[in-house]
Amino acid sequence: MRADRLLSLLLLLQNRGRMTARELAAELEVSVRTVHRDVEALGAAGVPVLADRGPAGGFRLLDGYRTRLTGLTSEEARSLALAGMPGPAAELGLGAGLATARLKLEAALPPALAERTRELEGRFHLDAPAWFREADQVPHLAAVAGAVWEQRVLRVHYRRWKGEVRRELQPLGVVLKGGIWYLVAGVADSLRTYRIARLVEVEVLAAGFERPAGFDLAAYWAESSRRLEEMRRQGVARVRLSPSAQRLLPARFGAEGSRALEVAGPPDAAGWVETDLSVEALPVAVGDLLAFGPEAEVLGPPELRAAMATAVAGLAGVYGGG
Template sequence: MRSSRLLSILMLLQWRGCLSATVLAREFEVSVRTIYRDVDALSASGVPVYAERGRQGGITLHEGYRTRLTGLTPGEAESLPLAGIATIARDLGLGAEATAAQLKLMASLPVDAGEGALRIARRFHIDPLPWYHRAETAPCLPELANAVWRERCILIDYENWQGPTRHELEPLGLVLKGGLWYLVASHRGKQPRSYRVASIRSIEVSDRSFKRPAGFDLAVHWPASVADFERWLTRDIATVRLSAEGCRILRAVSPMAAEQVEASSRPSAREQWIEAEMPIETPEYSARQLLRLGAEVEVLAPAALRLALQQEAQAVLALYGQEPNPGAGKVGSGKA
């Protein structure tokens, strides 16, 4: 087990460069002290690995060192078809290259491992999109990927709910989450922010390069960024009463809210219902979301959310409380 981890640490340092002991400990689910013991073992075996002190320091390999211990185990060889998703490579403009690389890898495997890899490829498929969703159009994605790879500054025209804006950015990485592409980028070295790629209306890739922040790791930054965003978005709490059916619907439409409801649930005065706390956004937005649960939820507090639900329900009642007029909204039906 330890020898496999030592090799993995070596390959990770060779691939990513300087990494902190904390990042390595999180990666291999061990303590920081264990990582330092592993580094000592690597050094004792002749691997030129050392630690750089300071805020931007970490564990690194001597410049130019490369290991040749790159053989694949049978299990690793069989998992090759799952190592990359064809649709992702296509979106990034690398479809042909990815296919060619996979064919070369398959051809280089031993016969048994190659057959196993082909069996995996023919029997398992990864679809990153949720049900009832369609892939977003992101024509600028290949250009973005090129700018990220070459570390080139970009100028984008961006449009969100606040309106159109223009940003000069240093693109640090691309993330595919729930079938949607996001750009992680910073402006003149400031804290990185996330931009939805489908909201980028145009892009200009500059010849000017930039220097990536020392120690920036996209795989570490992204989950922390998502957690911060969710905390900010749902910073308010509502007290609700839910039926069993309401809990079931909530799990389908908002797993995060359902998780907190289950953690805080307690018996209700209403038979077979529960009371709990639920994270919410603005009263107006949350009212429309809660109406998806119909009469299976009752908001007890805050008063602002109860009022928003009442107003939204009254608007729906007014819309459907009258006979529909088939001619309403038609233009040009009169005679000349």
């Protein structure tokens, strides 16, 4: 809305001093022509905006002028929980509210603290998505987030690997994990997690619901993540690792890889060690361990070693012929 943009322009000039039309346009994500029109509108409303010409020119407020329009709206206050994550805030539909809320907070700070805040923003940056993976397309994220906030029932069409389902959900919270958005919702007297990108259709119903007493989203997610890790690691492999594989193990297996190195036996003359490594189901474990090539040898259990031998023989058949 133009009123929000005019307030943002006013707060930018108050917080940062002289700014060029191009700088204001970049901050407000509008054209330079729009900035000139907005400055004229502020002047017509009695705001003393001065235009300095020349290479060092720009727009500024009359010395000593400060606006008191720094109260937060409901949307702006809600957006502050995502103050360090402008990208996710925009995906949730809170980008504009967050930008205005940050300007209002900055305007309320003493000049020295406001400058310190800007310095901090320029030195620390959060990039939530993981490397080498396209971000999920989440066209229904804003609707889901709105239903979470308003405690409205969601009727969804959800695509999962076993097939598609239609359900009515009580949305309790959204979680951003490794660049992927998830919905935690109540369904049929249980709590479940849904990947929001797999929501094919979403309808926000008029019906409301009561949140479970004492429900803690962060605690639920921590426990759910712990159970998932336990389910993923279904077996233990006895492996022999070269020095190169030992360096790669934590990167490929995370904390489990680090723990395996901590309990490894003494190295032999060539630097190889033997250790126990938690692995996933057999087909997944084969793929994970094949990634080490000749730098790792599976010693057991027998079925995993046999599966590795079969996979290696298949590769030899593909690459060994003329």
